[in-house]
Amino acid sequence: MNFAITPSHYLALAAILFVIGAVGALLRRNALVVLMCIEMMLNAANLAFLAYAQALGDARGHALAFFIMAIAAAEAAVGLAIVLSAFRTRQTVNLDEFDTLRDEI
Secondary structure, rough: OOOOOOOOHHHHHHHHHHHHHHHHHHHOOOOHHHHHHHHHHHHHHHHHHHHHHHHHEEEEEEEEHHHHHHHHHHHHHHHHHHHHHHHHOOOOEEEEHHHOOOOOO
16 A cells, blocks of 8 residues: 655644644743743644645745744744743742742842
8 A cells, every 4th residue: 555645644743733832832831841842833833834835836835944943943042041041040940930020139
């Protein structure tokens, strides 16, 4: 038997990854896990763009995927810097503890 992988298979996988990422970002309290879930959602969007690019034979989807990867890298760097700075002052990465941005006196 020969099974062909169609763009609908890629889109279904992208939808599953996006839902897993969204549920994780909404339900988790650990800032690092939330950042990983956001990365998963961005990768699901990349997969969807690449599936459409393959189906339509257009290279613009690939260019958009590279742009999203650059944004994801910047988001990871800035997000980790913020989490590290907050950890140094609060000694936790629990999002419930980050109720204000100023230091407690």
